[in-house]
Amino acid sequence: MAECFVLSGSVGDLPWAEAPAGGLRLVSAPEAEAVDFALLDCFDRPLTGSGRVLIEAGAELTLLTDAGRLAQTAARAGNFPGDLAPGPVRTAIADLPFLRSLLALGRGRMVEQRLALLDDQDKTQARARLWRLEPKGRGVAVTLVALQRLRGYDAAYDQLARRLRGAGPHLPLTALAATLFPGCPPYSAKPVVPFTADSAARSTATALIAAHLAVARQNEAGVIADIDTEFLHDYRVALRKVRSILSLFKGVYDPALTDELKRAFSDLMAPTGRLRDLDVYLLDRAFYFELLPDRLHPGLEALFALFAAERERQLAGLSRRLRSKPYGAEMVRLQAVFADPERLVSGPAADLPVGDFARGLIWKRYRKLCRIAREIGPETPDHEIHMLRINGKKLRYLMEFFAPLFPGKQMAKLIKPLKRLQDTLGRFNDYSVQQSSLAQFVETHHAADRVADLAIAQSLGALIAVLHQRQLEERARVQSHFADFDSPATRETFRKLFHHEATA
Amino acid sequence: MKIVACYSNKGGVGKTATAVNLAHAAAASGLRVLLCDLDPQGASGFYFRIKPSKKLKDESFFKDVKRFIDAIRGSDFDNLDVLPANMTFRDFDIFLSRMKNGRSRLKKALKAVNADYDVIVLDCPPNISALSENVFKAADRIVVPVIPTTLSERTFEQLLQFFADHRLNRRKLIAFFSMVQARKTLHQDTMARLRQLYAGQFLSAVIPFSTDIEKMGQHRAPVATFAGSRQAGQAYGALWQEVRARL
Ligand SMILES: Nc1ncnc2c1ncn2[C@@H]1O[C@H](COP(=O)(O)OP(=O)(O)O)[C@@H](O)[C@H]1O
Numbered sequence: 234m235a236e237c238f239v240l241s242g243s244v245g246d247l248p249w250a251e252a253p254a255g256g257l258r259l260v261s262a263p264e265a266e267a268v269d270f271a272l273l274d275c276f277d278r279p280l281t282g283s284g285r286v287l288i289e290a291g292a293e294l295t296l297l298t299d300a301g302r303l304a305q306t307a308a309r310a311g312n313f314p315g316d317l318a319p320g321p322v323r324t325a326i327a328d329l330p331f332l333r334s335l336l337a338l339g340r341g342r343m344v345e346q347r348l349a350l351l352d353d354q355d356k357t358q359a360r361a362r363l364w365r366l367e368p369k370g371r372g373v374a375v376t377l378v379a380l381q382r383l384r385g386y387d388a389a390y391d392q393l394a395r396r397l398r399g400a401g402p403h404l405p406l407t408a409l410a411a412t413l414f415p416g417c418p419p420y421s422a423k424p425v426v427p428f429t430a431d432s433a434a435r436s437t438a439t440a441l442i443a444a445h446l447a448v449a450r451q452n453e454a455g456v457i458a459d460i461d462t463e464f465l466h467d468y469r470v471a472l473r474k475v476r477s478i479l480s481l482f483k484g485v486y487d488p489a490l491t492d493e494l495k496r497a498f499s500d501l502m503a504p505t506g507r508l509r510d511l512d513v514y515l516l517d518r519a520f521y522f523e524l525l526p527d528r529l530h531p532g533l534e535a536l537f538a539l540f541a542a543e544r545e546r547q548l549a550g551l552s553r554r555l556r557s558k559p560y561g562a563e564m565v566r567l568q569a570v571f572a573d574p575e576r577l578v579s580g581p582a583a584d585l586p587v588g589d590f591a592r593g594l595i596w597k598r599y600r601k602l603c604r605i606a607r608e609i610g611p612e613t614p615d616h617e618i619h620m621l622r623i624n625g626k627k628l629r630y631l632m633e634f635f636a637p638l639f640p641g642k643q644m645a646k647l648i649k650p651l652k653r654l655q656d657t658l659g660r661f662n663d664y665s666v667q668q669s670s671l672a673q674f675v676e677t678h679h680a681a682d683r684v685a686d687l688a689i690a691q692s693l694g695a696l697i698a699v700l701h702q703r704q705l706e707e708r709a710r711v712q713s714h715f716a717d718f719d720s721p722a723t724r725e726t727f728r729k730l731f732h733h734e735a736t737a
Numbered sequence: 738m739k740i741v742a743c744y745s746n747k748g749g750v751g752k753t754a755t756a757v758n759l760a761h762a763a764a765a766s767g768l769r770v771l772l773c774d775l776d777p778q779g780a781s782g783f784y785f786r787i788k789p790s791k792k793l794k795d796e797s798f799f800k801d802v803k804r805f806i807d808a809i810r811g812s813d814f815d816n817l818d819v820l821p822a823n824m825t826f827r828d829f830d831i832f833l834s835r836m837k838n839g840r841s842r843l844k845k846a847l848k849a850v851n852a853d854y855d856v857i858v859l860d861c862p863p864n865i866s867a868l869s870e871n872v873f874k875a876a877d878r879i880v881v882p883v884i885p886t887t888l889s890e891r892t893f894e895q896l897l898q899f900f901a902d903h904r905l906n907r908r909k910l911i912a913f914f915s916m917v918q919a920r921k922t923l924h925q926d927t928m929a930r931l932r933q934l935y936a937g938q939f940l941s942a943v944i945p946f947s948t949d950i951e952k953m954g955q956h957r958a959p960v961a962t963f964a965g966s967r968q969a970g971q972a973y974g975a976l977w978q979e980v981r982a983r984l
């Protein structure tokens with residue numbers, strides 16, 4: 234129907250407006266008054282990455298893609314994609330993950346200009362809208378162009394499109410955010426760390442830790458601003474990965490140093506756990522209500538009100554901590570520690586080539602996982618299942634960390650069934666953790682209101698029972714999911730990729 | 738997809754004014770509208786500044802989907818396209834039913850070029866002819882402007898009689914009072930009588946006699962675009978709401 238593109242800079246004094254052909258006249262409405270605009274995307278920029286530009290200006294949301302322009306009211310209940318009013322923009326961004334909030338990547342001023350090609354009857358035959366975006370900050374101005382085709386007037390459209398396309402150098406829509414707002418680097422929860430099989434184990438571990446530490450830091454502001462719960466989640470995952478590297482990459486650093494660092498990262502994680510648990514409860518609110526009959530909903534309501542209040546307190550506490558001087562100093566210290574591998578006291582494996590080192594670690598962990606899994610039967614105690622989960626997770630992390638060393642396709646084939654197994658084990662674990670955390674809540678919570686407490690206690694009791702049932706169901710799936718994972722083809726691939734003798 | 742025909746067996750009663758302004762009101766409400774100019778005079782196209790197409794002076798174009806689509810012109814207004822035809826349509830009912838049938842080649846072709854309409858508005862010529870009969874069969878609703886005078890009253894009776902004689906569905910007919918002059922007692926009396934006589938057949942919205950509507954000829958645009966806040970501009974919006982409710 235129409236097209237959109239971006240010209241860098243502003244379209245000057247219409248140098249491209251030489252006399253139109255075919256008896257048409259180019260008219261431009263006087264420039265509109267400048268208005269404030271914000272460029273919107275989620276923190277990890279899924280819109281920018283897919284060539285979609287979402288702009289809020291005035292009371293309108295505008296989405297531009299190569300295929301044209303969509304607009305709808307900007308009025309909305311909140312900043313999650315699902316909070317937008319029903320409309321074409323909301324529909325066109327329905328693929329965004331629902332847990333991530335939209336936020337302003339940057340702001341500035343916007344001037345709109347409208348152009349049209351008219352015929353001798355003053356009938357419009359083609360139209361274009363131009364928006365000059367002038368960013369606040371060090372960025373460069375750009376002009377967005379959206380052409381509108383009117384059915385049956387292709388020649389006029391082509392004429393206008395040709396002129397505007399030639400009006401300045403083009404920028405891809407994916408480059409718009411970086412051009413307007415060069416200050417903020419794009420975010421990825423999974424940093425790419427370049428290394429090869431010959432890199433030393435210690436320098437590789439150090440580079441991976443430094444990268445994940447940076448990821449954690451990028452999330453701090455979003456946690457404090459409480460933009461969405463993914464900031465804290467990513468923050469915790471990044472720190473947990475650092476801790477895993479420290480414990481899984483055995484022998485790259487001096488043991489005493491390793492212990493000290495592990496403790497430092499555990500200390501960073503500790504004050505975040507309860508907040509994350511509460512986030513998960515609150516996100517799964519609808520799920521919990523579905524688990525229980527209506528009769529028990531009032532107690533659940535009261536329980537969730539308590540959770541919400543506790544979350545506020547937890548968030549306030551964590552935000553205070555993240556803004557504090559000692560926290561900042563500790564992060565700067567840790568970043569300095571991992572800025573240079575030479576400064577970290579070596580362990581016996583420090584200089585091993587990381588290729589051999591990785592194969593050894595993955596192979597051992599894989600064997601251990603299989604050993605535990607093959608023992609599992611109906612009588613196996615729960616803690617064995619937990620062991621399986623922990624080993625699966627470690628294997629998964631190792632394969633992710635070392636992914637650049639191995640062929641991507643084969644790795645993906647291994648990771649897929651492993652992930653399925655892990656999902657079941659993860660749910661098994663969540664249900665069990667939630668049961669004990671809710672049971673603990675019953676014991677420790679004493680409020681003034683006895684009637685409400687009774688209702689809460691009843692709902693909690695029922696909830697724990699249902700969660701227990703769910704846990705048993707997940708447990709029953711473990712064996713079959715391991716069997717899916719433990720196929721001859723998977724065994725063969727693990728052996729081929731990671732077993733020393735096989736590859737030597 | 739719904740088909741709304743603007744029809745009267747009398748000329749100069751406001752059919753074209755109705756078709757143009759109803760189509761505009763429907764499009765403004767977000768529906769995708771195609772206005773078909775079936776009157777050889779080409780007045781609808783004129784109001785949208787669209788030149789009559791030479792290509793169209795050929796009946797065979799119904800059989801040729803591409804030629805039909807190529808003849809459609811985008812108006813200056815969002816969601817509103819115009820078929821600036823000027824010809825006699827022999828197989829028009831077949832054509833319209835194909836437009837409605839989701840599996841027909843025509844419907845698919847319209848979809849493929851993103852010209853799939855929610856509402857088709859027909860601006861009809863004033864005679865009762867073979868074309869009119871086809872239109873009566875194909876349309877979901879036939880909107881009939883009636884000037885509240887004795888002569889128009891007779892014309893409306895003739896139309897009802899025609900429907901009866903040809904076993905056409907009279908419930909498709911929706912009449913409304915057009916060019917109403919509120920101060921004329923003749924208009925008042927006629928309206929009161931007809932509303933009683935044909936209870937339910939007349940819409941409550943009326944279109945007043947208005948210089949704003951006459952001025953469409955100078956502006957060459959729907960009345961809402963230059964007198965939207967005035968009585969005439971509002972009247973067509975209200976008329977469309979009522980027609981839509983009966984679709
Ligand atoms: N409500 C109205 N008030 C005043 N003039 C009108 C009104 N409706 C139509 N006209 C004028 O009357 C003439 C005939 O109207 P038109 O819509 O072309 O009728 P039809 O299509 O039935 O022949 C036109 O000049 C038009 O401008």
Ligand SMILES: [Mg+2]
Pocket residue numbers: 752753754776780861
């Ligand atoms: Mg007419």
